[in-house]
Amino acid sequence: MSTTTPDESRSSDDHCTPDALLHSAPSQGVTPEDLAMAAGRDVTPKNLDWARRKLETDPKAVEKLMP
Template identity: 80%
Template sequence: MSTSTPEESRLSDDHCTPDALLHSAPARDVTPEDLVMAAGRDVTPATLAWARRKLETEGRAAVEKLLP
């Protein structure tokens, strides 16, 4: 049984995800996982294969095309 109050639960949900966890760092190579997540897809063997092919042909531009 939980001993937290509704307000304590709400407060724990009122935080922001750090920017470093949401975006690929420009100083490092883009991984297939980065591209899959930037595209809003689930990370699966099929989407990872798609991302690998896209990165091989387009490089970092593959991710940059997805950004607003």
């Protein structure tokens, strides 16, 4: 038994979401809060200090955390 749906039975609004709508980037620079959250850390003063230092030495640090 096939689980595919023939094109004729699909609704007219059934389509793929464009890639540009699935991925976003900040319109401004990455903040220490962004980096802390991307690293899976709580937003605490200690983690924000870590993130600030990390961004100073590696501005693309958050990109390295993303798959």
